[in-house]
Amino acid sequence: MFFVFPSADAIAQHLSQHIIDTIKRKPNAVLGLATGSTMLPVYQRFAEQVQEHALDLSQVTTYNLDEYVGLAPEHPQSYNHYMHEHLFDKIKLDDSQVYLPSGHCADIDLECKEYSAKIQACGGLDFQLLGIGTNGHIGFNEPYTAFDSQTHVVELSENTRIDNGRFFDNWAEVPTHAITMGIQDIMQAKEIILVATGAHKAEVMANLFNSPIDEAMPASILKQHPRIKIFMDQSAASLIPDSALNTLC
Numbered sequence: 001m002f003f004v005f006p007s008a009d010a011i012a013q014h015l016s017q018h019i020i021d022t023i024k025r026k027p028n029a030v031l032g033l034a035t036g037s038t039m040l041p042v043y044q045r046f047a048e049q050v051q052e053h054a055l056d057l058s059q060v061t062t063y064n065l066d067e068y069v070g071l072a073p074e075h076p077q078s079y080n081h082y083m084h085e086h087l088f089d090k091i092k093l094d095d096s097q098v099y100l101p102s103g104h105c106a107d108i109d110l111e112c113k114e115y116s117a118k119i120q121a122c123g124g125l126d127f128q129l130l131g132i133g134t135n136g137h138i139g140f141n142e143p144y145t146a147f148d149s150q151t152h153v154v155e156l157s158e159n160t161r162i163d164n165g166r167f168f169d170n171w172a173e174v175p176t177h178a179i180t181m182g183i184q185d186i187m188q189a190k191e192i193i194l195v196a197t198g199a200h201k202a203e204v205m206a207n208l209f210n211s212p213i214d215e216a217m218p219a220s221i222l223k224q225h226p227r228i229k230i231f232m233d234q235s236a237a238s239l240i241p242d243s244a245l246n247t248l249c
């Protein structure tokens with residue numbers, strides 16, 4: 001379940017190839033996508049490979065995990081903006097193929113209900129890409145989120161606001177709430193890969209490794225998934241015993 005790679009670039013290379021193989025096997029694949037700085041090298045490599053191989057993405061659909069509440073899609077720190085800048089525009093995915101939950105709509109409760117329903121209506125996620133917060137959150141499912149949750153609005157923890165605040169000009173601008181796929185939505189994906197890179201993720205990865213399945217550590221539920229892989233670079237894996245680490249390259 002736990003895999004260590006020589007570098008973040010090696011993870012990006014492997015993961016990008018894995019996503020390409022998934023699409024070649026199933027051209028109408030439904031992909032669950034994540035944001036955060038961890039994903040930047042992954043999306044960069046994937047976009048390069050799509051271009052190199054002229055991969056046909058016309059039947060692919062994507063669903064993002066989460067979005068800040070209160071930020072318009074064109075706000076430079078919205079996840080909608082991030083996805084267009086770092087992936088969708090580069091690989092020319094049409095707006096009709098990509099879904100993000102909206103944190104900027106008239107009826108957010110309805111948006112929550114419809115987002116989970118839409119994922120199920122299209123047959124569920126074939127693959128879900130995940131990062132992890134330093135408190136163990138996945139998507140924006142903060143500690144003590146119910147494991148059977150579907151898309152919902154969350155109040156962000158102070159820890160998460162501090163972690164993500166680096167992208168905003170000042171503290172007052174850091175959103176207090178977000179809309180996120182629930183843990184049940186994530187767990188229903190047919191395959192999941194979680195990625196963690198950098199020394200600042202070493203502690204949470206050791207906590208995840210040692211944690212029982214417990215809502216205090218949201219990512220711990222992934223240990224129950226039949227097809228979960230956790231990819232780390234050497235820094236993120238540094239507090240996990242070598243004997244528990246597998247390699248793929």
Ligand SMILES: N[C@@H]1[C@@H](O)[C@H](O)[C@@H](COP(=O)(O)O)O[C@@H]1O
Pocket residue numbers: 034035036037038039065066130131132133138139140160164
């Ligand atoms: N909601 C996102 C998560 O989906 C992401 O996994 C996490 C880690 O981000 P980073 O990759 O920048 O460490 O950040 C945000 O909180």
